[in-house]
Amino acid sequence: MRRQLIPHVLFGVWFAATAIALVGPVAEWAGARIEPYVLGLPFSLAWSACWALGMFVALALYYRATDGGRA
Amino acid sequence: MSGSPVVVSVVGAYLALCLIVGIAAKGKSSDSPTGYVAGDRNLNLLVMYFITGATIFSGFAFLGAPGWSYSKGAASFYILAFGTLGFVPFYFLGPRAARLGRAFGFVTQGELVATRFRMPAIAGCMVFVSALAFLPYLALQIKGAGYVVSAATGGWFAPWQGAAIVYAIVLTYVLSSGVLGVGWTNTLQGIFMLVLAWVLGLYIPFELYGGLRPMFERIVSERPDFLRVPGLAAEGGARWNMLDYSSAILVSSIGFSVWPHLFMKAFTAKSDGVLRRTVVLYPTFQLFIVPLLIVGFAGVLFAAPPEAADQILPHLLMNIDVPELVVGLFCAGALAASMSSGDAIVHALASITVRDGLVTALGRDVGPRAQRLLIRVLVVVFMLAAYALAFGAGATLVDLLLVAYGPVTQLAPAVVAALYVRRATGAGVLGGLTLGIAVNIAFVLQPDWRPVPIHAGLLGLAANVSALVLLSALFPKPNRPEDDAFFRAAAETPARDFPTTD
Structure with a gap:
């Protein structure tokens, strides 16, 4: 694989993982859990919130790795 | 405690500040459309x-x-879920559209798509879809503001x-300052909303229950x-089914970037880098939805x-028992949420x-001055229409929003095809759009007709994309020099992050 492609592929994988985590059977599985509590939030809510936070981190890394979209 | 002088003065002061900031933005942009x-x-x-941020998070949030x-x-x-996924496509669509905007002078989504396919009817269709979605959406904002006051x-x-x-205040600054009035007040309103949501979301559970976990x-x-x-x-009803939950997330995510009032902000950014960093941040x-959900949960066991x-x-x-100042600030924050979406819409x-x-x-050949005048006249007309809708129709805020989201989602294939797919044709896009909207509206009105119990917008999207692909393949168009110029302009990446003019 060409080196420049790596950040694009990684970001694509992360985006797909986020989508899978938030809809369908995986969301149903994680969303059915109340424990463990995370910072006082039930697991089902913390799950959705963490993926939002994760998307911020992923986008920031992707932006840096691709030199702001120019690479 | 409501109606106290403190609450009323905080709200009054906030409204006055909005008016001042909104009007101060006047004269900071040129006199052109x-x-x-x-x-x-x-x-x-x-x-x-x-x-x-403040445009997306409305009185609805x-x-x-x-x-x-x-x-x-x-x-x-x-x-939370659709917001996480929904804005990401804009990281790619936004800068591409912005480059085309600079090259061809576009300021709206419809112009871009219609020019790419050399088919003005598409722009007309997009106006229809937008109006269909925007009027109830604006009505929601107006209604929300009414409750708060x-x-x-x-x-x-x-x-x-x-x-x-x-x-009336929103009308004043939108008329006087255009998008800068919207932008400057949204900055003020956005800060207000963020701070208040977090403060209230943490304060109320502690006040009522002694903490989040308890x-x-x-x-x-x-x-x-x-x-x-x-x-x-539904309230007090049966459990939602997972298919409906998931398809609602998908429809809202796909529609997110192509909401015309949001998409056209691609044409306002100084540079591609600014647009991308906006998506990154x-x-x-979006996370401020979390404290807002917490507040709702705090009410679940509340007696009355x-x-x-x-x-x-x-x-x-x-x-x-909260300090009156907090109540006043909350009211101002809720108004900020309503106004910051209402003005943009x-x-x-x-x-x-x-x-x-x-x-x-x-x-129609309309000069720049006449365009500005007409836009202003229509701002007033649409505001009055939405106002009538707000106090004439009965449904709750979010149910209306779910119905409005569907048709807008049908714009997504057209926008993506315009920006990326060379083989897509105007006939395909227009056919897909029309069919998608028809299917969408039919299933919204008759939910029992759905072949599978998923969101009507997703079914519309399936019909839309199928028609787009099929019609484009059946009636292909030869490549023209204009197409080459279009895609060259879309792909061109400036070497540095400098502002460009048109």
Whole structure:
């Protein structure tokens, strides 16, 4: 694989993982859990919130790795 | 405690500040339609961050989100989920559209798509879809503002009177300052919303239950399934089904980037880098949904229920012991949420009606001055129409929004095809759009006709994409030099992050 492609592929994988985590059977599985509590939030809510936070981190890394979209 | 002098003065001061900031933006952009509609393509990261964040998070977020978590439990997590996924495509679509905007002078989504396919009718179709979605959406904002003013003044103003006052202010700064009025006030309103949501979301559970975890533990012990996805389908009703929950997230995510008032902000950014950084930072704004959901949960075990679910936040504040200053600030924050979406929507709807409808679709030769005048006239017309809708129709805030989202989602294939797919043709796009909207509306009106129990917008999308692919393949168009120029302009990446003019 060409080196420049790596950040694009990684970001694509992360985006797909986020989508899978938030809809369908995986969301149903994680969303059915109340424990463990995370910072006082039930697991089902913390799950959705963490993926939002994760998307911020992923986008920031992707932006840096691709030199702001120019690479 | 509502109607106290402190609450009324905080709200009054906030409204006055909005008016001053909004009017102060006047004269900072040129006198051209590009100045009024796209701020001369010169907005920086700070304003872009708030213009997108505060535009997206409307009165719906401030009142509807706690209303959902209060009445439907875990169903409300769908709001967090679609926001996380929905804005990401804009990272790619936005800068590409912006480059085309600079090259060809576009300030709206419809112009871009219609020019790419050399088919003005597409722009007309997009105006129709936008109006269909925007009017109920704007009505929601107006209605929300009315509730807030009425609550803040202890019923001294009826909702219809309160809404009239607030939206007279919005009208004033949108008319005087165009997109900069929207952008500057959204910055102020965005800061307000963020700070207040977090303060209230942490304060109320501590005040009522002694902490977040004790609150959630009590909810679980009394209503074991309430916090488990997918939550309830309706207030006090049966559980939502997972297929519906998931498809609602998908429809809302796909439609997110192509909402015309949001998409056209691509044409306002100073540079591609500013646009991308706006998308990168957006989830930090999005997370403020979490404290708002918490507030709704805080109301679940509260003894006296509010009249309507989406009044849970003001209801709690009015009935628990909080300092009057906090109540006043909350009211101002909720108004900020309503106004920051309402202003962007009415500005966008008027702009695209003139640019896409009149100039592009109908081919009328309207000069720049007349365009600006017409946009302003339409701002007033649409505002009045939405106002009538707000106080004439009955459905709750979020149900209306779900219906409005579907048709807008049908724009997504057209936009993606215009920006990326060389083999797509105008006939394919127009056919797909028409079919998608028809299928969508049919299934919204007759949910029992759906072949599978998923969101009507997703079914429309399936029909839309199929028609687009099929028609484009059956009636291909030879490649023309204009197409080459279009895609060259779309792909060109400036070497440095410098502002460009058109």
